Amino acid sequence: xxxxxxxxxxxxxxxxxxxxxxxxxxxxxxxxxxxxxxxxxxxxxxxxxxxxxxxxxxxxxxxxxxxxxxxxxxxxxxxxxxxxxxxxxxxxxxxxxxxxxxxxxxxxxxxxxxxxxxxxxxxxx
Amino acid sequence: xxxxxxxxxxxxxxxxxxxxxxxxxxxxxxxxxxxxxxxxxxxxxxxxxxxxxxxxxxxxxxxxxxxxxxxxxxxxxxxxxxxxxxxxxxxxxxxxxxxxxxxxxxxxxxxxxxxxxxxxxxxxxxxxxxxxxxxxxxxx
Numbered sequence: 001x002x003x004x005x006x007x008x009x010x011x012x013x014x015x016x017x018x019x020x021x022x023x024x025x026x027x028x029x030x031x032x033x034x035x036x037x038x039x040x041x042x043x044x045x046x047x048x049x050x051x052x053x054x055x056x057x058x059x060x061x062x063x064x065x066x067x068x069x070x071x072x073x074x075x076x077x078x079x080x081x082x083x084x085x086x087x088x089x090x091x092x093x094x095x096x097x098x099x100x101x102x103x104x105x106x107x108x109x110x111x112x113x114x115x116x117x118x119x120x121x122x123x124x125x
Numbered sequence: 126x127x128x129x130x131x132x133x134x135x136x137x138x139x140x141x142x143x144x145x146x147x148x149x150x151x152x153x154x155x156x157x158x159x160x161x162x163x164x165x166x167x168x169x170x171x172x173x174x175x176x177x178x179x180x181x182x183x184x185x186x187x188x189x190x191x192x193x194x195x196x197x198x199x200x201x202x203x204x205x206x207x208x209x210x211x212x213x214x215x216x217x218x219x220x221x222x223x224x225x226x227x228x229x230x231x232x233x234x235x236x237x238x239x240x241x242x243x244x245x246x247x248x249x250x251x252x253x254x255x256x257x258x259x260x261x262x263x264x265x
Contacts, residue, residue: 071147078143085136 007063011056018052021045034102035094043087050079130179137179144172152247156235162243166250173251174258182262193259197252204245207238 028041058072101108148168155161177185211220223237 074143074147078140081136082140085132088132 004063007059011060011063014052014056014059018049018054018056021049021052025049033104035099036091036101039087039091039094043084047079047083050083051076054079134179137175141172141176144175145169148172152243153240155243156237156239162246163250166247167254169247170251170254170258173255177259177262182259193252193255195252197249197256200245200248200250200252202245203248204242207242207245210238 022045025041025045028045029038032038032041054072054076058069058076061067061069061072095110148165151160151168152162152165153160155165173185173189180188207221208219211218214220219242221238221242223235223239225233226236228234
């Protein structure tokens with residue numbers, strides 16, 4: 001096996017895994033019960049899927065076209081940094097606007113902290 | 126309830142650097158690749174809007190004390206001035222030219238006067254976009 005054949009296997013593996021992860025994340029959004037678990041599926045699996053697909057494209061252009069695309073590297077970095085923060089912000093907005101958790105959830109640590117803050121706030125005024 | 130924006134603000138600090146750098150890259154790439162003044166200006170404006178989202182308008186006004194209406198006017202002036210400048214060389218309105226120069230780091234570079242026109246488009250797009258968004262945002 002020469003280098004081109006090995007790379008084509010790696011590229012196809014990366015792109016296939018990326019698309020499968022995106023598909024899994026779509027199933028997660030459909031099947032999971034509430035906002036928080038859905039965002040768990042949407043941010044993690046979809047981010048890794050997009051990163052895999054972009055890495056496959058980067059490797060393809062690098063080996064077969066001889067073109068090192070800095071934009072793809074920047075895109076990988078950008079998605080890696082921003083997608084979890086977007087998920088965090090959406091979840092936080094949902095929690096602060098009192099979207100209920102799934103009825104079978106057993107633990108809610110943030111509630112104690114937030115209500116304590118509310119008490120202190122009322123005590124100060 | 127005190128809102129703690131530390132994650133958003135920290136990530137914004139890093140990400141707005143990437144966005145603004147990439148917008149400058151798009152602006153210079155416009156001659157031979159996809160890109161140009163319009164999309165570069167829009168991307169700079171979106172990076173600025175991200176900063177405005179993470180911090181408040183008063184902080185941003187003290188950090189970037191630019192009147193965006195004046196920026197749009199400067200952009201229009203640059204675009205018209207490159208057009209009028211062609212009269213100095215006795216050629217029709219908006220005629221452009223280019224030359225090859227040796228710059229210190231970049232080596233042989235094609236310098237075109239279209240770049241100044243594009244800079245005008247860039248400033249105008251930033252100015253108009255930010256004026257629209259800030260006017261809506263400041264409405265009470």
